[in-house]
Amino acid sequence: MDWDFGQQMLFWTFVPSMATKFLQKQYYNYRSSRKPPTPSEAQFHYSVIYVLVVVLYLIYSFVQVERSLPPTYYDFLDVSRNCDARDLRSQFRQMSLLYHPDKLQSLPESERVLHETRYLQIRQAYDILKEPIKRAAYDKYGLTSHDCQRCATEREYLMKALPNFLTFYGGSTVFLVILSILGTLNFGRYWRFVGLLSMGCFEAKILSSGPSSTALHVLRTLLPWRTLHEQIIMLHQLFVVVFIAVSQLGPILFPEDKRTVKQMMLELENLTNLQLKESTRSFRSAFEPFARDPVAVADVQKRMEKLAVDLQLLEGNADLTVAAGKAQMRISKRK
Template identity: 45%
Template sequence: MGLGRSFDEKDLKVRYRNLSMMYHPDKLLGASEEEQSLHNARYLKIRHAYDVLKDPVLRAAYGSVMSTYLPLTTHNFNPTPDKFGDSVLSCSHCRTFRDHLFNFSSSYITFYTGSALFLIVLSILGKVEYGRYWRFVGMVGMAALEGKMLMQDSDPTAFLVPWRSTHERIAMLHQLFVVSSIALSQVGPMLYPEKIKSTKQLVEELDQLTNMQLKDSAEAFRSAFEPFADDPRAAGELQRKMEKLAIDLRLHEDAALQTAAAQARARRRP
């Protein structure tokens, strides 16, 4: 409607009156049927834009800026969505900005819940191994930024693209997140390749861990038997007990001997 962001009620009425006189159906009585249909659609869109802009609640929730010029195509007469876009038109019970906010929250929750579940499934399947952590961090940060954009009067991202509305900037954020996720998967591994260890390096690391474990075991064994080093009698007694324990364990693991012992015990019973 050719209105800036700082328009007042008088400017709105004057602009609507001029456009109504230009595109009112009564002005085209002698025109063809196709041209009349086109102008009727234009007039209805102008009327719809006027109804939205004159209501402070709808203007804040739906859109506060019309096109800066009067185009010749009908689709450009749509008001630019400010915060919640077309969802305000489908909410018949919404009367305040808070009502529109709660009505739009379902779309907000659905988008981020679905995105999180989708990323979790891809992570489980191993499709997005590279940059998995930063994807979730970016999604959480974007959700916080979008919530701030919706709930505050001033949009913190307005200086980036001031000719766009809040709703359009949110849509751009969603597209940026999707593009960044795809780019992270495709371009990231080429720019910052992960270090893949060779088989030789893995074998050397395994040998180092094995040698370390053997040294720890030998040290523990030596510490356990150190008190018996200066006492031959105690060392001999310990040796006999360990030999007996080894024999008992060997006999306990012998299945044939266990069967014979069970049969012998059964014969002894009265």
């Protein structure tokens, strides 16, 4: 986790709430002719504006992440990511003629230094991209592949890039554990770990798979103007942005029930007592016609006792239940 992550955390902590309060104030100033909002209406307006601000800021972060990527060897040569060897060689020759040190003697010292630096970048880029194995490794692992001078196979480049993979996911896991212990960004805590694990498995799959894998094809389709390494960098940064945004939106869209267990038990007890009172009232109203007729009361009591005995017998004997059902069907047919 670098300074960019800390900067994103800082922005996401303050910018959405400040922007929401400002926009809400401007909205109320615009509709000043209407009656002032009630506290519940103000809270609803704040939630709606806050969600819009976070979504827009999330979209802005996506664009910012894509545009803030550093230049690559393809950018130095001004070629596309899928250019072939002939186009690469032709472009290198043109740019070499343009930036070669022998043609810069008449330029001022400062410009000559800049052009010489550019020429070295172009030369280095061409030396890497003209070799198919080095180019494939650069597309997958970025400058890490350039640091491995003795690597000659895909496996060796993969082992060279493995420490960076473990460092990112190990550091991210430790950071999420610390956030969980401190109680920060509690919403979606479980799904952040699931998302990090899923992203790690996906990245391991695309780094260890061949050029014709489905995962690589999907990424090339989504962002054909970026190398695989650039797409992985974007994936890392967007994961951070998305989980912060979810932590911001979650409590607004799905507010937690802040009642304690004791409060919920009291509410359950009150509902139970209310249900009992309603049942008693219904029972009394049902038997009210028999209250002043002792003969009817005795008859109803006798029938209820018989019904209770029958139910008890039927519940304890499955065969008797089946026989009683058949007898009831025969009686109904006779009627």
